[in-house]
Ligand code: ADP
């Protein structure tokens with residue numbers, strides 16, 4: 001089952017505010033996939049999610065050499081960035097998605113590089129750059145047991 005909602009933002013702050021609403025609505029166990037080209041705003045959205053979880057957003061950066069960063073707030077935030085993964089085979093022996101059934105919130109940038117290793121039940125947000133600072137956000141609930149409580153979030 002998959003339901004699509006769309007919205008758009010016109011500034012980095014508005015994208016982060018939407019992320020904060022998502023973070024505030026998280027109960028633990030959610031997986032949020034963030035797709036979109038370089039500079040789309042995936043990390044800005046993640047900073048907002050962190051804020052909504054009571055984490056200082058300045059802690060959230062684009063990991064250069066690490067695939068995963070863990071931040072501790074109201075719930076733990078597992079921030080995964082697969083940008084540097086050339087083949088899903090590289091993920092075979094990593095324990096990257098081990099905690100998705102745990103109490104934390106998992107955010108995955110560049111999920112398409114994870115192939116079949118991705119968790120099945122997700123809120124997938126595709127960020128599509130438009131004119132100037134405008135970003136179109138397409139939200140899809142994926143899997144049999146997706147985090148439906150995140151689909152109606154508004155900043
Ligand atoms: P990504 O993680 O997708 O590569 P970042 O979040 O690191 O992207 O960077 C997004 C860039 O786009 C930042 O420089 C930000 O200031 C800019 N930007 C402009 N408009 C927006 C918007 N509406 N939402 C998010 N970022 C925006």
Ligand code: MG
Nearest residue numbers: 042043062109
């Ligand atoms: Mg990024």
